[in-house]
Amino acid sequence: MPYTAEKPGPAHDPEALRARIPGWGADLDHADRPAFPREQPGIVTGAHWDLPEQQPEVGERERSVEHERLTPVFGTAQPLHGVSGAIRRRAYRRYSEGQTAHWLLLILGDRVDAAGAHLRSLASRRPDDPLTLSGVLGERGRSPIASRRQPGRIDQKHTWMDPLLVAGPWLLAIAAGTALVRRAVRR
Template sequence: MEPQFSMTTQRDHSGTRLDAQQEAKRKSASDYSHIKGWGADLDHKNRPAYPMERKPPRLEGLHWHDIEDQPLRVKVYHSIERPGITPVFGTSTPPSGVSGKIRDVAYGLSENDIRHWLMLLFADRVNVVEGILHDLSRGHIPNIFAEMGWKAEMKHRPGRLALKVAVTATVLGLGYKMLTRRKARSY
């Protein structure tokens, strides 16, 4: 038994009715212009939208000058893999204190070394503690709960806040117990 082919009508993406022969013609290998991006890798000579290189290039009227380097008034860190600092850099928080010393050591290591990144993370945490101590030395008691977002965490993630409080209490309790146990056993 031979298969029977019936002329079915279909619609293309614009809603126009197509019969089977038109459908086959539209999908032929010679016409893929209905596909977005078709022809992007064709010969550049036949593509008017492809930017053509001018020879010689038009360079009249250029007035670019090298910018002056920003004056170096604070210590600025840069990778040991690069020859120098960038022409413009931030100076809002120069390195200071213990965190600055940790950064000195960290920037002596390659960026490919995990110790470099771990020391920078540790220096950030030390800088937070230094900031709190600085506030206390000036007579300002920081509102640590508000600054750490405890109110928002209580509202949006109370379970996670309870876990943080439980872990902190456990660590502090174990630390206190270890310190008092040592004092009790000292001969």
């Protein structure tokens, strides 16, 4: 049972694991393991509970299909909302954490949420400024072009697409806004 105060016992026979998995058990020598004394059965953990008290669920919470219940304590600061929340709920309800689709849907939900935040900022008095928020101005005086051409930089392969990823959504938003204004003026 997960989330209990007791340390679970060994699940498999160590000799069977050593025979099946090359290199298994390399850390079994207790002299090589600084945490060994704390792993002994019967060590007092200091936990005053057998199973922690379950935090009450207010509203619906996302949970992985691998787990039968939520952890005893969970965050509630950012509840799922809107289209991004629907995408994230689908990722948790439909796919296991071991599947790529689960993580791709979570990334898509994050990008949808970010796009919504950018659109909301355009409608506010102080819209986001992509130039200053990207940190580009902080590179002035520090050889920004020359530093990107140094050998060994890992990001050289995708440097060409960075301006597209940063400026692309803004250009699309401006194009969409211009098209909407033109339609309104024609009517």
